[in-house]
Amino acid sequence: MTKNSVVILPGDGIGPEVMGEVAKIIHFLNQNGETDIAIIDDCIGGAAIDKHSVPLADSTLAQCRKADCVLLGAVGGPKWDKVDYNIRPEAGLLKLRKELELFANLRPAIVFDALVGASTLKEEIVRGLDILIVRELTGGVYFGEPRGITDLGNGQRRGVNTQVYTTSEIHRVGRVAFELARKRGKKVTSCEKANVMESGKLWREDITALHAADYADVTLDHMYADNCAMQLLRNPRQFDVIVTDNLFGDILSDEAAMLTGSLGMLPSASLGARDAHGKQPALYEPVHGSAPDIAGQGKANPLAAILSFAMALRYSFDRGDLADALEAAVQSVLNAGTRTADIAEKTSKTVTTAQMGDAVITAFEGALKRKAA
Ligand code: IPM
Ligand code: MG
Numbered sequence: 001m002t003k004n005s006v007v008i009l010p011g012d013g014i015g016p017e018v019m020g021e022v023a024k025i026i027h028f029l030n031q032n033g034e035t036d037i038a039i040i041d042d043c044i045g046g047a048a049i050d051k052h053s054v055p056l057a058d059s060t061l062a063q064c065r066k067a068d069c070v071l072l073g074a075v076g077g078p079k080w081d082k083v084d085y086n087i088r089p090e091a092g093l094l095k096l097r098k099e100l101e102l103f104a105n106l107r108p109a110i111v112f113d114a115l116v117g118a119s120t121l122k123e124e125i126v127r128g129l130d131i132l133i134v135r136e137l138t139g140g141v142y143f144g145e146p147r148g149i150t151d152l153g154n155g156q157r158r159g160v161n162t163q164v165y166t167t168s169e170i171h172r173v174g175r176v177a178f179e180l181a182r183k184r185g186k187k188v189t190s191c192e193k194a195n196v197m198e199s200g201k202l203w204r205e206d207i208t209a210l211h212a213a214d215y216a217d218v219t220l221d222h223m224y225a226d227n228c229a230m231q232l233l234r235n236p237r238q239f240d241v242i243v244t245d246n247l248f249g250d251i252l253s254d255e256a257a258m259l260t261g262s263l264g265m266l267p268s269a270s271l272g273a274r275d276a277h278g279k280q281p282a283l284y285e286p287v288h289g290s291a292p293d294i295a296g297q298g299k300a301n302p303l304a305a306i307l308s309f310a311m312a313l314r315y316s317f318d319r320g321d322l323a324d325a326l327e328a329a330v331q332s333v334l335n336a337g338t339r340t341a342d343i344a345e346k347t348s349k350t351v352t353t354a355q356m357g358d359a360v361i362t363a364f365e366g367a368l369k370r371k372a373a
Pocket of ligand 1: 250
């Protein structure tokens, strides 16, 4: 078996805690001969500012380019509130996404049966929910020029950001969404604000053209992003795959996450284009942030990070079998009533971050034995 490698960037806040549980699972798989994955530990965000004075060191970026994929915890926290805006913790994550050209961000929102009561929405609205948000990740207002704050000299200042998309940027993320929809419910909802923004009008026209040319077998709907935000609460199960830009995707995915009961449950994969050798740059990270208020207390939910690693097994290591087993292990742990505080219910047993990781490993071991038998 060829040796694989991952770079783990725990980052800040609860990042190190949740990534510690992911590392345990990798060791477990290695020990059982299922994988041979070397872990390279490095830093990003505030941790990197403390060590290198920048939120993403060049040496770290070089490691990330070489490895099969990157597993990231979370970045940011009040400790770095006062650092220069250009080197804030978040800038490290944005640079990593941009440098690796991870243009397609996959954020699945799945409601596990055991957690249907943890959602703030009524059971009958969210039961069985399984949607996938495909967020454009390297363009739009996050990176558009011009940007900045200028002093107008009269006691006024002016802040500018630019929303910009080209046809090729829209088409490449659109293709990812249509391809994934083909393997699921065969329906794509494309979201923008074509009623207000030229970039949204272009988005709608380009997605429409791509659909007509290559994906007529998939159902395509268009929706204004504000309406989508509303529909996600009104009737989320109408959606299969949602494709949208960087900023709307950021917002809609937080909203979708809460449908599932907790931000602590949502994984994500960020993928780039495959090169001539078949290598695809990839970054896996939980959608939740660094949650500095609960950091270091063993309260964090590691399931989003663990489910992100399951996505890595699927997309970067072509081990869909292990991904299925790991997801099944998470499900069985939840079914058994084992919960971190964020998803606790009256009758459940509240455990620490590490206990949750251990419970998943025990269930995973069982799932693998059943697979072997
Ligand atoms: C996310 C986060 C990031 C984003 C922040 C931390 C820069 O909110 O991944 O959704 O805005 O993309
Ligand atoms: Mg976000």
